[in-house]
Amino acid sequence: MKFTSRIAQALVAGAAIAAASVCAQDIKIGYNADQSATAVADLGMAGRWGFEAAVEDINKSGGLLGRKLVGVIRDDLGSPPKSIQNMTELIDNEKVIAVIGPANSGNALAWLHIPQQQKIPVIVPIGTATEITLRYAKEPQNYLFRVSMVDREQVALLGAYAVKASKTGKIAIMADTTGYGQGGIKDATDILALHGVKPVAVEKFGPKDTDMTSQLTKIKAAGADVVIIYAIADGAAHTLRSMEKIDYMPIALGTWGNLSSVLPRIAGNKLADHLILAASTTEDSNPRAKSLGERVRKNYPTMTTFACAAQSYDSVMLLAAAIKLAGTTDGEKVAAALEQVKGVQGIIKTYDKPFSKTDHEGLSVSDFYLARWQGPNVVRFQDAVTKAFTPADFKK
Amino acid sequence: MVAILQAVLSGLALGGVYALVALGFNITHSTTKTFNFGQGEFLVAGAFVAVSGLLLLAGKGITDPLNPDDVTLLRYAGSMVISMVVLGLLGVLLYYTAVRPFVGQAGLAWVMSTIGFGIIIQNVALAVWGPSAVVMPSPLGNDVIRVFGAGILPQEIMVLVASIAVMLCIDVVMRKTKIGKAVRAVAQSMDAATLMGINVSAIVVLAFVVSSSLAGLAGLLIAPITTASVYMGLTLALKAFSAAIVGGLNNPRGCMLGGFLLGLLEALVGLWHAELREISIFMLIILVLALKPEGLLGQRQVEKV
Numbered sequence: 001m002k003f004t005s006r007i008a009q010a011l012v013a014g015a016a017i018a019a020a021s022v023c024a025q026d027i028k029i030g031y032n033a034d035q036s037a038t039a040v041a042d043l044g045m046a047g048r049w050g051f052e053a054a055v056e057d058i059n060k061s062g063g064l065l066g067r068k069l070v071g072v073i074r075d076d077l078g079s080p081p082k083s084i085q086n087m088t089e090l091i092d093n094e095k096v097i098a099v100i101g102p103a104n105s106g107n108a109l110a111w112l113h114i115p116q117q118q119k120i121p122v123i124v125p126i127g128t129a130t131e132i133t134l135r136y137a138k139e140p141q142n143y144l145f146r147v148s149m150v151d152r153e154q155v156a157l158l159g160a161y162a163v164k165a166s167k168t169g170k171i172a173i174m175a176d177t178t179g180y181g182q183g184g185i186k187d188a189t190d191i192l193a194l195h196g197v198k199p200v201a202v203e204k205f206g207p208k209d210t211d212m213t214s215q216l217t218k219i220k221a222a223g224a225d226v227v228i229i230y231a232i233a234d235g236a237a238h239t240l241r242s243m244e245k246i247d248y249m250p251i252a253l254g255t256w257g258n259l260s261s262v263l264p265r266i267a268g269n270k271l272a273d274h275l276i277l278a279a280s281t282t283e284d285s286n287p288r289a290k291s292l293g294e295r296v297r298k299n300y301p302t303m304t305t306f307a308c309a310a311q312s313y314d315s316v317m318l319l320a321a322a323i324k325l326a327g328t329t330d331g332e333k334v335a336a337a338l339e340q341v342k343g344v345q346g347i348i349k350t351y352d353k354p355f356s357k358t359d360h361e362g363l364s365v366s367d368f369y370l371a372r373w374q375g376p377n378v379v380r381f382q383d384a385v386t387k388a389f390t391p392a393d394f395k396k
Numbered sequence: 397m398v399a400i401l402q403a404v405l406s407g408l409a410l411g412g413v414y415a416l417v418a419l420g421f422n423i424t425h426s427t428t429k430t431f432n433f434g435q436g437e438f439l440v441a442g443a444f445v446a447v448s449g450l451l452l453l454a455g456k457g458i459t460d461p462l463n464p465d466d467v468t469l470l471r472y473a474g475s476m477v478i479s480m481v482v483l484g485l486l487g488v489l490l491y492y493t494a495v496r497p498f499v500g501q502a503g504l505a506w507v508m509s510t511i512g513f514g515i516i517i518q519n520v521a522l523a524v525w526g527p528s529a530v531v532m533p534s535p536l537g538n539d540v541i542r543v544f545g546a547g548i549l550p551q552e553i554m555v556l557v558a559s560i561a562v563m564l565c566i567d568v569v570m571r572k573t574k575i576g577k578a579v580r581a582v583a584q585s586m587d588a589a590t591l592m593g594i595n596v597s598a599i600v601v602l603a604f605v606v607s608s609s610l611a612g613l614a615g616l617l618i619a620p621i622t623t624a625s626v627y628m629g630l631t632l633a634l635k636a637f638s639a640a641i642v643g644g645l646n647n648p649r650g651c652m653l654g655g656f657l658l659g660l661l662e663a664l665v666g667l668w669h670a671e672l673r674e675i676s677i678f679m680l681i682i683l684v685l686a687l688k689p690e691g692l693l694g695q696r697q698v699e700k701v
Contacts, residue, residue, distance in 0.1 A: 037527035077527055204670055208631065210622045211406050213547075214666030217399040234529065234623070244540050245547030246402055265461075265531045266623060268538050 026070045027063075027329055029055075029319065030090035031312075032101035033126060038078035039233040040126070042260040043308040044103035047125050048073060049296040050309030051100055054316035064323050072096055076107055083107035087114045097329040098122065100315050103308075105129030105151075106179045108144075112136065116143050119331035121322075121338060123315040123362075124148055126308050128256060129183055133360040143335050145355055147315045147346075147362035149256040149307075151187050154278035155228075156365050156396040158253045159191035161276070162226045164385045164393070165251055172201040172224035172250075174215060174239055176231040181207075184230030184255070194395040200224050207235060212242040220248045229275070232257040236275060237266035244271060256280065261304040264373055272373040276381055279371035280307045280363060281348045288347050304378065311363075314346035318354065318362065365394045402546035403663040409552035409621075411659020412559035416614040417636030418643070418651035419563060420607040425645050426583040427603040428499055430506045432490060434514020436633025438483060438608055441517050442615025443624035444525050445482045447532055449475030459525055464533040472535040472616075479616050480609040486517070487608025491601055499600075514629070522626050534620035551620045558617055562610065563652045570648065579603065583646075638677060642684050644694025653693060 031051045033044035055071040063069055072094050076083035083102055090096045091114065098121045102108050105127040115122045116136050123145045124132055130152040136142040162171050173188050175181035185202055192199055200222040203215035216239070219227060227243075227250050229236045236254045243249055254263075254277040264272035283293040283306045296309045303309065321344045323329060326337035344351040354362040372381040417435060424431045432438065448458035453474050454466035494509035536550035570576040581589040582599045590596050615624070622628055635658060643654025658677055665676045690696050 039529075041528055208622075208628065211410065211663070213402050213406050214663060215670050217402060217667060221399070241538075241549075245406075245549070246398075247540075247542070247545070247547060262529075262531075 026068045027065070027323070028070045028072055028094055028096045029316070030072045030074065030086075030094060030096040030099040030101070032074045032076055032083060032086045032090060032099055033103035034078035034107075035075045036077060038104065039235075039260050039262040040078065040103045040257055042262065042303075043126050043257070043305045044075075045300055046296060046303050046305040046308040047100075047103065047312040049299045049303075050125070050292065050312035051316055052299075053292060053295050053309075054313040054320075058316070058320050064320055065327065065329070069320070074101075076102055076104075078104050078107070080104075080107050080110035084111045084114070087111045091115070091118050091120055096120070097323075097331060098319050098334065100125055100312060100319070102127055104180075105132065105183075108132050109135075109179065112144060119143060119335070121145065121319070121331055121335045123319060123338075125312040125315045128154065129180065130187060131183070137358065137360070141332060141335050142360060143331070145315075145318075145338055145360045145362065147311045147318065147348075147354075149278065149280050149363070149368065150361055151183060151255075152191075152396055153361075153363075153365040153368060154256055155184070155187040155191045156394045157278050157368050157370065158228055158255075159188060159195060160389065160393040160395070161370060161385060162228060162251075162253055163192070163195045163197055164388070166226045168223060168225050169197060170200045170222065170224045171197055171226045171228065172203070172219040172222060173199045174203050174205070174212070174219065174227055174229045174231075176207045176235045177204050178207050180232065181230050181235075188228050188230065191395060205231075205235065205239070207231075209235075210238045210241075212239050213246050216242050216246055216248060219250075220246065224250055226251045226253065228253045230255060233260040233262040234266055237263050237272070240267045240271040240275060249274065252276065254278075256307075258373075259305045259307060259371075259378055261302065261376075264376075269373070269375060276370050276372055277378075278368055279378060279380070280368055281310050282306060282371070282378065282380060285348070292347050304376070310347040314344075314348055314351070314362070317346050318344055318351060365396065366391070398545040399667060400664070401544055403667045404660065405543065405546050405548045405552070407660035407663030408656060409548065409555055409659070410662060411639075411656035412556045413614055413618050413632065413655075414636045414639040414658050415652045415655025416559040416562060416610060416617070417633060418640040418655045419566065419648055420610040420614075421637060421640045422645060422648050422651045423566075423607045423610075424603050425640075427579060427600050428495065430495055430499060431510075432487075432495075432514070432604075432607065433507055433510040433633075434490075434512075434517065435607075435611055435636070436629025436631075437514035437517045437521075438486065438611035438629075439615040439618075439632060440521055440624070440626055440629040441486065442479050442483050442612030443532070443619040443628070444521050444530070444615075444626075445612065446475045446479040446616035446619060447525075447530050447624055449478035450532070452478075462530065462532055464537075467533045467535045469535045476613065476616050479612040483612030483615075484605040484609040487604040487606075488601060490608065491604040495604070518626060518629065525624075525626065527626055529623040529625040530619075531623050532619040549621070551617075555617045555621070558613070559652075559655075562613070563648065566606075566648055575599075575602075635677070638681050640691075641681055642691060644691025646695060647691065647693045650691050650693030654691065657692075 035044045074086040103126040108127045128149045201219045254275045258277040321341040322337035326333040342353040370381040421431045453471040494513040498505040534551035540547040639654035639658045644650030
């Protein structure tokens, strides 16, 4: 089934490419993210359909600069080499003028230099690593933008909650050994230090590990009553399962990647509900979000990661606004225009000058909140601690 | 104390899987002096065939997602048969295409050919089932069982029990039955075995069938714990191979011992420093190879001239 539908997709994509190359006047933008391989594939899929919905809407309202907008979709299988290959292929062969993607932060970090050197603006709709928009921040023009959760910001939120919710003041960090997890340990330790807290234990596990009982036993022995788990959904799910094994159920805080349905599938509903995670937007936040959710579900009925669809959609809208403002598709001018756009109506909010020369983050901690799985859906999580939050709590 | 008991339980569950796969190495090595370097990929195939078997028995398509209700004990047993038969057939194919042409030749052509065969299997699995991990719910549910405060999943107990049962079974067959004696005769000397009227090529094919079916069984048993993924084979096979080396490649009991030893070592070292788990395993191998190259329970190979 999957196989044949993939062939069909490939054929459709092939036909689309052939048709597109006929009318050279089209404006092409790329979408490059994992849509099949890792635990973030759920996020990449939602992003893809959000991207396509935005392209469709722009064409319905007359296209860009009098030309048609065409989306070129690539799946990077969550692997950095494949993602790099996709980027060069999109830029050199497809001649896209901008790229939306990727889903895995590690993949973005692997190819940031390519769009930066080729002057192709990139808006990251999913990947959350703090470094993505910072690496080239000191260059005359930084080509990397983001409309997504940001690690540093989600840690600010999780850290604030951890410090307030912990009764003993003992907080532990559990992270996988990938670049994502290691970056998370650094961010979380820094943020906790701002609150004057030093983690009582920092434990690591391999990305393929399924039994974390030894690490958790040490965390338990250290007396932590809050554990920040920095891993994508499968790692977090196995950590929860191991917590249950050793009968240790501290307050567990997880990252935004746990929006993936992989979490409840591996951990089961009961354990998945235990995790409190950082989220960016939900389908019930406004009527525009609701209608986008319905549109995306037509193509992707099992979507649980609506935030990615909304962020992708908004990325394309911001890009379109910048192209209109620049009056050209020239990468350098579009990137500069992105730092000027204002009053862009998106799904999540109206973006009023979201980017500046120094800040390339479209969303920030004030747009984020905590959430929790409840059966098949993710819902907003509120308790006495979250209600008592003040902006000063979000140290970063 | 509970911490150590927990580590021991986790280690035994892990070790059971290593032991099962290590046994697969032992069976073919003792008959042909070769083994399947693609055993890890066979394990992957075993896990995915089992997933598809379960789906077929539940009346769904072979690549649909698997729900907990789809997995009953009866269907699990059915898919075990499917997985072991399919993998057994793959073992026959492996023997005739990748091992037989090179058996008895000097050089390591069979190493390359079995690795190659494994890669082919891995890529076929990738094309059919895709690269994402597939969750296989355990037929015994996910409720943790408490043993003096330490927790263990029912599936982990099943892995432990099944691997010990299979090992005892093979141990008895090898020592007590006619066919087992034939296998050991072939292992000793193919020529002498032929002269004694043993159908050597049948025994050798049988060895590959059993070894591959064991990979199929191992895949089915561990999928509910680790999730079935196209990329899970290599690490597991490497650890199992290490287990066989530590315990003694030519002794089935040694392979079992090696498997459990490695599992326990991994879990106990993890209690101290999780990063040192892999290091300690390979240190142990170097140590064993230096002090007792034939493995802890292995017999020294004496060439009589």
